[in-house]
Amino acid sequence: AQSVTQLGSHVSVSEGALVLLRCNYSSSVPPYLFWYVQYPNQGLQLLLKYTSAATLVKGINGFEAEFKKSETSFHLTKPSAHMSDAAEYFCAVSDLGQFYFGTGTSLTVIP
Amino acid sequence: NAGVTQTPKFQVLKTGQSMTLQCAQDMNHNSMYWYRQDPGMGLRLIYYSASEGTTDKGEVPNGYNVSRLNKREFSLRLESAAPSQTSVYFCASSEAGRARDGYTFGSGTRLTVV
Numbered sequence: 001a002q003s004v005t006q007l008g009s010h011v012s013v014s015e016g017a018l019v020l021l022r023c024n025y026s027s028s029v030p031p032y033l034f035w036y037v038q039y040p041n042q043g044l045q046l047l048l049k050y051t052s053a054a055t056l057v058k059g060i061n062g063f064e065a066e067f068k069k070s071e072t073s074f075h076l077t078k079p080s081a082h083m084s085d086a087a088e089y090f091c092a093v094s095d096l097g098q099f100y101f102g103t104g105t106s107l108t109v110i111p
Numbered sequence: 112n113a114g115v116t117q118t119p120k121f122q123v124l125k126t127g128q129s130m131t132l133q134c135a136q137d138m139n140h141n142s143m144y145w146y147r148q149d150p151g152m153g154l155r156l157i158y159y160s161a162s163e164g165t166t167d168k169g170e171v172p173n174g175y176n177v178s179r180l181n182k183r184e185f186s187l188r189l190e191s192a193a194p195s196q197t198s199v200y201f202c203a204s205s206e207a208g209r210a211r212d213g214y215t216f217g218s219g220t221r222l223t224v225v
Contacts, residue, residue, distance in 0.1 A: 009151065032211045043115075043201060043216040044154075051211040090153065092213070099144075099214060103153035 002027055002095045006102035014110045019063075019078040021105045023091030026072065032094040033074040035065055038104075039087045047089070050074060061085070081109045113137050117202050117217035124192045124224045132187040132220050134202030142205045143185035144214065145169075145177060147198040154201065160185055192224045 007022040025031065032051050036044040048059025055067045061084075065076045074091060086109045091102040118133045136143065141162045146154040146169075156169030160179040174196060176188045185204075189196060199221050203214040 032213075034213050036216075041219075041221075043218040044203075044214075045216075046213050049211070049213055094211070094213065099156075101154045103151060 002031065002093045002098075002100040004091050004093050004100050004102040006089075006091050006105050008105055009103065010106045010108070012108040012110055013081045015083055016080050019076070019081045019085065019107065021076040021089050021091075021107065023065075023074045023076065023102060024072055025074065025091075025093045025100075027093070027095060033065075033067060034092040034094065035059065035063070035074075035076050036090045036092060037061075037087050038090065044090060047076070081107075083109050083111065085109055114215050115202055115204055115217035117200075117220050119220060120218065121221050122223070124189075124222065126193060126224060128192050129188065129190050130192065130222075131189075132200055132202075132222075133184070134186065134217060135184045136202075136204040136215070137183065138204060138206075138215065139182070140204035140206050140215070141182070143179065144203040144205075145175075145185070145187045146201045146203065147171065147196075148201060148219075149198050157187065157200075192222075194224045196222065197224045198222060 003026045005024045034049045035047040037047045048057045050067045058064045063078045093100045115136045144159040145157040155171045158177040160166045163182045178186045202217040205214045
């Protein structure tokens, strides 16, 4: 079975600063990879996904993630944080039809 | 354009009471899932239904039962609620065999058991 590790359960950045949320997965075979965002009191919304096409994936709201097979990583970045980015972010892996979620990273944006 | 609809959105139960969480999707998806979300633990799969007429246990099935009523609806039942079942419950759906599309989630049911 897959496992997904999100380093840092809480990340704080200043408004306008770089956002970097880390995700590593365990698999020798590249799976499908996803980032979901959860705003307060809402469900999970798909931010972006990697499905074996381009390794740099662009998502909504200016986020992007890069698939690095050698590092088994799929880190999420955004060049300039906005107050509206404050949310919980989940990395997920789909392997053989099953989904495996990380434990989430809560992003705080400091004005 | 509803996607996945969950009812109710909030519920408070007393220990030992029963209730059913409802989930319906209008995307003609074959597979449906129930997750619970607890602080620091991410999302844990309770039960899933790969297709109409089938259900299977996930990671944390104890204390729950499910029913795949038809292709659209997948309900989660707590027969005798316990405080440990205080959580946020999410229903999700996907097209079977289309793992690359990911899941579509409902907005959640916030359940408190006192």
